[in-house]
Amino acid sequence: MEIEDIIKEENKVYSKPRLLDDVHMHYCPGCSHGVVHKLLAEVIDEMGLAERTVGVSPVGCAVFAYNYIDVDWVEAAHGRAPAVATALSRLWPSNVVFTYQGDGDMAAIGTAESIHAANRGENIVMIFVNNAIYGMTGGQMAPTTLIGQKTATTPYGRRVDLNGHPLEITDILARLDGTCYVTRQSVHTPASVRKTKGCIKKAFENALAKKGTSVVEIVSTCNSGWKMSPVESNEWMERNMFEKYPLGDLKNI
Amino acid sequence: MLPIIKNIYFIHIMKEEVRLMKGNEAVAHAAILYGCDGYFGYPITPQSEVLETLEALMPWETTGMVVLQAESEVAAINMVYGGAASGKAVMTSSSSPGISLKQEGISYIAGSELPALILNVMRGGPGLGTIQPSQADYFQATKGGGHGDYRLIVLSPSSVQEMVDFVGLGFDLSFKYRTPAMILADGIVGQMMEKVVLPPQRPRRTDEEIRRQCPWATTGRNGERKRNVVTSLELESSRMEIINHRLQARYREIERNETRWEEIGVEDADYLIVAFGSIARICAKAMEMAEEKGIKAGIIRPITLWPFPKEAVEKAARGKKGILCVELNAGQMIEDVRLAVHDSLPVEHYGRLGGIIPSPQEIVDALEEKLINNIP
Ligand SMILES: Cc1ncc(C[n+]2csc(CCOP(=O)(O)OP(=O)(O)O)c2C)c(N)n1
Numbered sequence: 143m144e145i146e147d148i149i150k151e152e153n154k155v156y157s158k159p160r161l162l163d164d165v166h167m168h169y170c171p172g173c174s175h176g177v178v179h180k181l182l183a184e185v186i187d188e189m190g191l192a193e194r195t196v197g198v199s200p201v202g203c204a205v206f207a208y209n210y211i212d213v214d215w216v217e218a219a220h221g222r223a224p225a226v227a228t229a230l231s232r233l234w235p236s237n238v239v240f241t242y243q244g245d246g247d248m249a250a251i252g253t254a255e256s257i258h259a260a261n262r263g264e265n266i267v268m269i270f271v272n273n274a275i276y277g278m279t280g281g282q283m284a285p286t287t288l289i290g291q292k293t294a295t296t297p298y299g300r301r302v303d304l305n306g307h308p309l310e311i312t313d314i315l316a317r318l319d320g321t322c323y324v325t326r327q328s329v330h331t332p333a334s335v336r337k338t339k340g341c342i343k344k345a346f347e348n349a350l351a352k353k354g355t356s357v358v359e360i361v362s363t364c365n366s367g368w369k370m371s372p373v374e375s376n377e378w379m380e381r382n383m384f385e386k387y388p389l390g391d392l393k394n395i
Numbered sequence: 396m397l398p399i400i401k402n403i404y405f406i407h408i409m410k411e412e413v414r415l416m417k418g419n420e421a422v423a424h425a426a427i428l429y430g431c432d433g434y435f436g437y438p439i440t441p442q443s444e445v446l447e448t449l450e451a452l453m454p455w456e457t458t459g460m461v462v463l464q465a466e467s468e469v470a471a472i473n474m475v476y477g478g479a480a481s482g483k484a485v486m487t488s489s490s491s492p493g494i495s496l497k498q499e500g501i502s503y504i505a506g507s508e509l510p511a512l513i514l515n516v517m518r519g520g521p522g523l524g525t526i527q528p529s530q531a532d533y534f535q536a537t538k539g540g541g542h543g544d545y546r547l548i549v550l551s552p553s554s555v556q557e558m559v560d561f562v563g564l565g566f567d568l569s570f571k572y573r574t575p576a577m578i579l580a581d582g583i584v585g586q587m588m589e590k591v592v593l594p595p596q597r598p599r600r601t602d603e604e605i606r607r608q609c610p611w612a613t614t615g616r617n618g619e620r621k622r623n624v625v626t627s628l629e630l631e632s633s634r635m636e637i638i639n640h641r642l643q644a645r646y647r648e649i650e651r652n653e654t655r656w657e658e659i660g661v662e663d664a665d666y667l668i669v670a671f672g673s674i675a676r677i678c679a680k681a682m683e684m685a686e687e688k689g690i691k692a693g694i695i696r697p698i699t700l701w702p703f704p705k706e707a708v709e710k711a712a713r714g715k716k717g718i719l720c721v722e723l724n725a726g727q728m729i730e731d732v733r734l735a736v737h738d739s740l741p742v743e744h745y746g747r748l749g750g751i752i753p754s755p756q757e758i759v760d761a762l763e764e765k766l767i768n769n770i771p
Binding site for chain 2: 196226
């Protein structure tokens, strides 16, 4: 059989999502952000929402998300994505608005905006990439950094007496009456990627149905920040992160 | 109760009646009547009546305007940023400490070249300061306030009528130049009640009109165009410099076209008083009292604090014996006045601090003491 006989439409097993641009991403090899972008692009396209979705990108590694997914985007100040999304959603109720936030954005500088947008039950989707570190600024401690975890600002490991406890922001959000769906997932195996895609889809369906705020946390790796190989990162995440941040739905109504 | 208030309100508007209201209330009415799409604010004295009036008028049931009490001034200004990014006419209001919190957001709005309206009803600082009137945020409003090289169009109302008029003017200018505008009011204009004529109701722009007027806005791609991205980020220095040059060119254009001021009795005066906001009206009374003593003073009232009417001040100062800047601060606008007249004549400052409003007599005394008796 010749190669031309194999490269045929009917043999295709995978294609790049249409909404994902054909450009180099700035993410490190092994980083979870790229996979999450792909899932978003697929879900938005499959739901036919490309023309009425507006994304809000954070300050953090995903600041340039607007260079990769072909929908309208507003780039928010660090932590303020939920406030920006609140206005975008209320002023254009027929659009679907999502935020894309890191753990520093969601659970440190933007804690107030995140909690209050969710508490108001804004009809938005909050995608929360929890990599337990500040990726963009070079690997400093995040609110979700684990006890004992070494970062640029906890060089001997995070200590409760010095740095307090890892903040379980998603659990807090799940307790608010404004959220309708809060789930914690990962994208480190083919199965988890498929599962997370379903969760993102559900969150977008909720926004369309005006059910309130949906939060999809993705427990993620940052192999550069963690100073591990991608494979080691996945293993470290399974061993350490999932204990503190167990996967599954926290709320689904 | 509320629906009745609403009905009265619309009947009054139709008749174009003269009404009596507080500056802060008037801003709320003016926002609705302009066809404003959204207001986002957080309570702080002395401007909470803006949000309170809007909540009482319930414009979401009439014009469809969104009104939201945010969790902080930081959230409110970022809601304004989001709304402005999508082409809507959106605004916020606050008072000095809250305006300090908004500065990062204002810088983002300026950097992303978006229209928005911000009202600061100034109170005395620094810190928590006082709830009494002040003009101590002049530097913050006119020299930047937030980070980076940007300017706000700064309008200074001296009456409740101007509070109303500057809502429309502020929105119009901010859309024309795609840059944020600020109404820099003092607590007096916000709190005092005066006669005011409200403009007729303008319809809010339809989504289609917004898409046409603001092809850059994040309205959703809607089939016909490539994606829009609103961002102030540009890591490539050469491109960031080009963006800065573009902003600066626009600021020069605003300086050429939009400088506004008022003159009272300037031509045959010996002395010039420069004052903005409600203080200019106290100065007008002081001017009459001075005249009775044989002192001829004229007034220049800058209406745009940025762009500052430097040419008007320079022209008015020619042949005068001295300038008195009267401000509710320790001497801020005086720096712009000095720059305008290049030390060609004595320029003195008279100000009260901490929320104290000077009487006309005090201003006459200051004029005599600082410029007439003390001439070296
Ligand atoms: C007001 C403000 N403070 C600090 C920063 C610097 N900063 C940029 S990204 C970042 C942390 C981002 O971490 P996270 O939200 O966890 O996202 P990640 O980069 O890990 O994806 C910080 C502190 C900033 N840009 N703005």
